[in-house]
Amino acid sequence: ETGVTQSPTHLIKTRGQQVTLRCSSQSGHNTVSWYQQALGQGPQFIFQYYREEENGRGNFPPRFSGLQFPNYSSELNVNALELDDSALYLCASSVEDLLLSTQYFGPGTRLTVL
């Protein structure tokens, strides 16, 4: 166990809807990264938050947005859901330190878009 928790574990939505996924960081970690893992693929970087600000973004459209709260927990919001958004969404927490950057992953939220 890494101490990173995510909710919910599973979610079913229909195309066009909006979804919010939540992540609680490991104690002492100030950075949260979100990844999308499609079936049969490796995780792909969506974005990262550090001290409540976005600190880097992958190749995802603006309908993917996020928040980080003062307690370092985080949300991933996806608007106008598309079928291709069906995937496992992973949250990873870390301490922002260039030399010791190791990300610890939560169990993920499985999103199915119908």
Next chain:
Amino acid sequence: AQSVSQHNHHVILSEAASLELGCNYSYGGTVNLFWYVQYPGQHLQLLLKYFSGDPLVKGIKGFEAEFIKSKFSFNLRKPSVQWSDTAEYFCAVNPSTSGTYKYIFGTGTRLKVLA
């Protein structure tokens, strides 16, 4: 574009066989390197990591990996696999000068160990 290649998508071994999983990356600068494992029904777990120093790193459960800078490779090895090593293995690279701590993952290698 930065990328990570894992050439073996599926590997089947018998118990006690030796394992080597390949990982190559495309990035010319300094990198941090990781191997993660995902057991069936479980979340991604860190197996080992390389930041600097000795290019041969040892991880948990008897795994080790060797960083060969000239080959842009970070192959994972285990001398004798067990049935419990059945899992999916992901290589990840963090370009340490990227300004963020994003990880670039390979597509993974599914390992099945036959008892």
